[in-house]
């Protein structure tokens with residue numbers, strides 16, 4: 311090959327290779343992280359409760375046995391720790407929208423591809439956002455994730471049967487007890503979901519109060535199985 315052409319190609323490749331979002335090395339790859347940074351992310355891989363994804367010996371935890379949530383299972387990609395917590399904040403507030411693709415791709419590769427139940431899922435429903443909040447923020451971070459997951463896994467996306475009909479203070483601003491009260495009765499489902507298996511998609515599961523209330527609404531509408539697919543799970547400190 312012409313040496314000048316070869317040099318030009320090498321130079322261009324180096325110059326336009328995406329940076330790693332975390333260490334700024336030139337090895338960002340398709341997902342935005344270099345191999346080393348990718349390995350260091352807080353993967354949610356410790357033995358956990360299959361229903362709520364909190365640490366356990368791999369069996370259903372005491373709190374799910376005592377007061378079973380309305381959802382039947384949870385798949386959480388990361389624990390909500392550094393740097394995923396800060397990346398998710400950037401994603402949510404729109405400075406890093408391309409992270410939707412990274413997070414959704416990793417959730418599929420690390421959790422959903424090997425998850426047997428996926429074959430039985432009839433619908434993917436993203437955590438609905440109140441219309442006025444959607445207008446203020448301009449996008450629903452859960453819907454963008456759900457869109458990519460549905461497309462890649464060839465599952466049906468449903469973002470219209472379920473609405474958030476009440477505007478309440480953000481859950482993050484409230485302690486646990488208040489969160490449960492705050493979220494009660496805020497969802498409405500206009501569709502008959504009789505016998506369906508549904509996956510709910512959200513970015514972060516903190517206490518699980520919102521996902522639990524949404525699962526309750528869907529079960530009331532007839533859903534037979536509801537599970538949560540989230541990017542990160544907050545573990546109690």
Ligand SMILES: [Zn+2]
Pocket residue numbers: 330331332333334335343344345346347348
């Ligand atoms: Zn890196």
Ligand SMILES: [Zn+2]
Pocket residue numbers: 359360361362363364370371372373374375
């Ligand atoms: Zn549990």
